[in-house]
Amino acid sequence: MKKITILISGLFLLLAFVGVGLAQDISKGESAVKADLEKAIPPDRIKSMADLYKVWLDVQAGKSKAILIDVRTHPEFDAGHIEGSNLVTLAHVYTIVKRFPDPNAEYWIWCRTEHRSAYFAGLMYKYGYKNVYWAKGGVVGWMKLGYPLVNRFMGRFKVEEYGHPFKEKGLIRDREFVDYKSYYKECIPQE
Numbered sequence: 666m667k668k669i670t671i672l673i674s675g676l677f678l679l680l681a682f683v684g685v686g687l688a689q690d691i692s693k694g695e696s697a698v699k700a701d702l703e704k705a706i707p708p709d710r711i712k713s714m715a716d717l718y719k720v721w722l723d724v725q726a727g728k729s730k731a732i733l734i735d736v737r738t739h740p741e742f743d744a745g746h747i748e749g750s751n752l753v754t755l756a757h758v759y760t761i762v763k764r765f766p767d768p769n770a771e772y773w774i775w776c777r778t779e780h781r782s783a784y785f786a787g788l789m790y791k792y793g794y795k796n797v798y799w800a801k802g803g804v805v806g807w808m809k810l811g812y813p814l815v816n817r818f819m820g821r822f823k824v825e826e827y828g829h830p831f832k833e834k835g836l837i838r839d840r841e842f843v844d845y846k847s848y849y850k851e852c853i854p855q856e
């Protein structure tokens with residue numbers, strides 16, 4: 666009986682170590698896929714948010730037909746986005762071929778920082794697009810440079826201070842919407 670218990674315990678530990686090892690391999694795999702997609706982007710097509718700003722000014726003035734693509738989520742986009750940009754979330758990258766069928770058009774891609782946009786721009790090159798620019802730094806970089814964002818509720822605005830998540834200062838008197846997850850943890854006795 667003692668030998669069986671030791672054998673089962675040893676087998677359990679072995680499986681636990683194998684599981685941890687497999688989980689580490691998955692993160693290495695993700696990094697390898699991202700690196701592969703980044704390699705698909707020609708070095709001269711990797712640009713800064715200041716470069717995107719110059720192109721954006723030309724698009725706004727009607728001097729450029731560049732297509733501006735934000736690959737963040739709907740809530741991120743609705744909170745504030747670069748005026749005139751198209752929203753195509755990374756989850757819908759497969760729709761890009763139907764929405765933008767010209768492989769030779771000029772495309773500028775960004776996200777919040779640069780991770781998702783690296784995937785998206787790399788996939789566009791793998792699909793056969795020829796003129797895709799990856800704007801590194803994302804909307805966070807855009808805001809930090811003092812460039813404007815828009816949304817349907819506030820119009821055009823500039824972000825004075827950025828934090829993720831942003832910590833409000835001062836007393837918050839009332840909230841119409843309750844974070845129920847936190848509410849239940851704080852207000853309902855846990856057994």
